[in-house]
Amino acid sequence: xxxxxxxCAGAGGxxxxxxxxxxxxxxxxxxxxxxxxxxxxxxxxxAFRAGEVxxxxxxxxxxLFNITAGDVRVHKLLSDGRRQIVGFLSPGDxxxxxxxxxxxxxxxxxxxxxxxxxxxxxYRKILREMPELEHALLDRAxxxxxxxxxxxxxxxxxxxxxxxxxxxxxxxxxARRAGGDGRLVPLPxxxxxxxxxxxxxxxxxxxxxxRLKTRGVxxxxxxxxxxxxxxxELLQLAGLEAEAAG
Amino acid sequence: xxxxxxxCAGAGGxxxxxxxxxxxxxxxxxxxxxxxxxxxxxxxxxAFRAGEVxxxxxxxxxxLFNITAGDVRVHKLLSDGRRQIVGFLSPGDxxxxxxxxxxxxxxxxxxxxxxxxxxxxxYRKILREMPELEHALLDRAxxxxxxxxxxxxxxxxxxxxxxxxxxxxxxxxxARRAGGDGRLVPLPxxxxxxxxxxxxxxxxxxxxxxRLKTRGVxxxxxxxxxxxxxxxELLQLAGLEAEAAG
DNA sequence: GGTCGCTGTTGATGCAGGTCAACGATTCGG
DNA sequence: CCGAATCGTTGACCTGCATCAACAGCGACC
Numbered sequence: 257x258x259x260x261x262x263x264c265a266g267a268g269g270x271x272x273x274x275x276x277x278x279x280x281x282x283x284x285x286x287x288x289x290x291x292x293x294x295x296x297x298x299x300x301x302x303a304f305r306a307g308e309v310x311x312x313x314x315x316x317x318x319x320l321f322n323i324t325a326g327d328v329r330v331h332k333l334l335s336d337g338r339r340q341i342v343g344f345l346s347p348g349d350x351x352x353x354x355x356x357x358x359x360x361x362x363x364x365x366x367x368x369x370x371x372x373x374x375x376x377x378x379y380r381k382i383l384r385e386m387p388e389l390e391h392a393l394l395d396r397a398x399x400x401x402x403x404x405x406x407x408x409x410x411x412x413x414x415x416x417x418x419x420x421x422x423x424x425x426x427x428x429x430x431a432r433r434a435g436g437d438g439r440l441v442p443l444p445x446x447x448x449x450x451x452x453x454x455x456x457x458x459x460x461x462x463x464x465x466x467r468l469k470t471r472g473v474x475x476x477x478x479x480x481x482x483x484x485x486x487x488x489e490l491l492q493l494a495g496l497e498a499e500a501a502g
Numbered sequence: 503x504x505x506x507x508x509x510c511a512g513a514g515g516x517x518x519x520x521x522x523x524x525x526x527x528x529x530x531x532x533x534x535x536x537x538x539x540x541x542x543x544x545x546x547x548x549a550f551r552a553g554e555v556x557x558x559x560x561x562x563x564x565x566l567f568n569i570t571a572g573d574v575r576v577h578k579l580l581s582d583g584r585r586q587i588v589g590f591l592s593p594g595d596x597x598x599x600x601x602x603x604x605x606x607x608x609x610x611x612x613x614x615x616x617x618x619x620x621x622x623x624x625y626r627k628i629l630r631e632m633p634e635l636e637h638a639l640l641d642r643a644x645x646x647x648x649x650x651x652x653x654x655x656x657x658x659x660x661x662x663x664x665x666x667x668x669x670x671x672x673x674x675x676x677a678r679r680a681g682g683d684g685r686l687v688p689l690p691x692x693x694x695x696x697x698x699x700x701x702x703x704x705x706x707x708x709x710x711x712x713r714l715k716t717r718g719v720x721x722x723x724x725x726x727x728x729x730x731x732x733x734x735e736l737l738q739l740a741g742l743e744a745e746a747a748g
Numbered sequence: 749g750g751t752c753g754c755t756g757t758t759g760a761t762g763c764a765g766g767t768c769a770a771c772g773a774t775t776c777g778g
Numbered sequence: 779c780c781g782a783a784t785c786g787t788t789g790a791c792c793t794g795c796a797t798c799a800a801c802a803g804c805g806a807c808c
Contacts, residue, residue, distance in 0.1 A: 335741065354644050354651060399600075403599075411658045
């Protein structure tokens with residue numbers, strides 16, 4: 257089902273989790289020794305390469321994932337090919353919360369990475385035995401739902417520039433959570449992916465990026481990383497802050 | 503905090519839940535006698551009138567609600583007044599899942615109705631004691647998240663006609679779940695509210711409604727209810743079904 | 749039952765962002 | 779290091795929906 261995905265061979269036992277850099281960002285971060293050990297016993301540790309498909313929209317929903325390294329794109333398609341990206345996942349994020357019998361979305365790796373993969377039936381059983389994990393997952397779901405509402409506001413009511421600025425603010429916050437200073441922002445996705453996340457076209461994303469660059473709000477370092485030069489102005493453009501001078 | 507909300511005076515004890523028509527649609531539907539009794543002990547049974555505010559965006563998030571009668575609008579605002587409605591709630595729906603320290607949305611009654619209101623701290627405690635309730639809530643959150651993803655696809659990538667058709671399909675499904683046949687669809691909200699839910703203007707909603715009417719896909723019964731005359735054509739217009747003849 | 753205010757409809761016009769097209773920059777395999 | 783393929787940028791033009799405007803229908807409340 258997962259195609260070329262490799263299951264890591266070695267490494268059984270709790271020391272895998274002990275050395276996991278994503279743990280402090282993950283739902284499993286709430287577990288103690290014994291809980292971690294049991295969760296880990298149910299996990300396949302998989303590695304994936306750029307472009308690899310983790311989940312395909314419409315397939316039976318058999319697995320859940322906890323991303324431990326790399327970035328993942330989650331998207332939905334219309335029959336004529338129009339695409340909406342509903343989220344970008346990074347280490348610590350959980351994939352499969354919004355899942356019924358079949359996946360309602362596809363998930364594809366932006367670059368190389370890794371994840372803990374669980375069979376859904378196993379995970380269900382574990383949840384029943386570990387209420388603190390279920391509690392953490394509900395917290396996570398609440399955050400995702402809030403983020404989804406924010407994204408609805410963005411897609412339904414914001415202008416192209418407001419969308420792009422909001423997106424960059426979000427990336428910056430994520431970078432800070434991952435340990436950065438929030439000024440240096442990695443852009444692991446392409447312009448087309450940004451466009452499909454913001455409900456725009458690549459051309460519109462490109463034009464507005466150029467405008468931000470020209471105004472000195474951001475500076476492009478490489479094609480896949482930028483620096484935020486005027487954070488307050490960016491916040492204002494995102495429609496997230498009361499009026500301020502420009 | 504809730505202003506004019508009235509707390510129902512009489513009726514303590516489990517028979518309140520026993521007679522609750524929303525129970526089979528609610529998270530509390532998973533509870534047995536004893537659980538219901540304890541949940542009910544923590545609930546204020548409130549009644550609300552048309553236009554009444556249940557939750558105000560930005561206020562401290564002190565309460566959670568289970569809607570037992572009537573319809574509720576959930577929305578977010580930008581500082582200049584642009585509004586995005588992120589959902590319409592009906593009996594059985596839970597209000598407050600996506601809540602941190604402060605409400606990130608406002609909730610307002612479309613018409614008269616009622617709800618069970620819980621103090622958040624109480625509800626948290628109850629959840630810890632009743633894992634089956636937490637489990638039901640997680641299920642609910644997963645469904646809401648899936649619905650949110652569908653709405654993102656709608657707002658980001660669908661045309662005005664596709665949005666309206668999708669909306670009507672959704673209302674029809676909800677009507678069926680509530681016990682109707684799915685052809686007769688109540689429209690408890692105004693055109694402006696539909697527009698703010700679909701990321702459109704009232705004019706565009708009106709024009710496309712007229713088009714559906716003219717094509718014989720729907721028939722307006724009153725201003726606030728309609729009948730779906732050609733369900734398959736509506737599904738097709740919503741972009742939810744492969745091509746079919748029109 | 750009249751009239752006032754609000755909701756909804758329809759028409760005319762404008763514009764933000766989409767589409768189409770060309771070209772420059774980056775990446776990657778060999 | 780080279781060349782092909784992909785990705786990103788920029789420009790010209792177009793269109794779907796927003797905006798602006800006028801009016802019609804409906805309901806609420808004297």
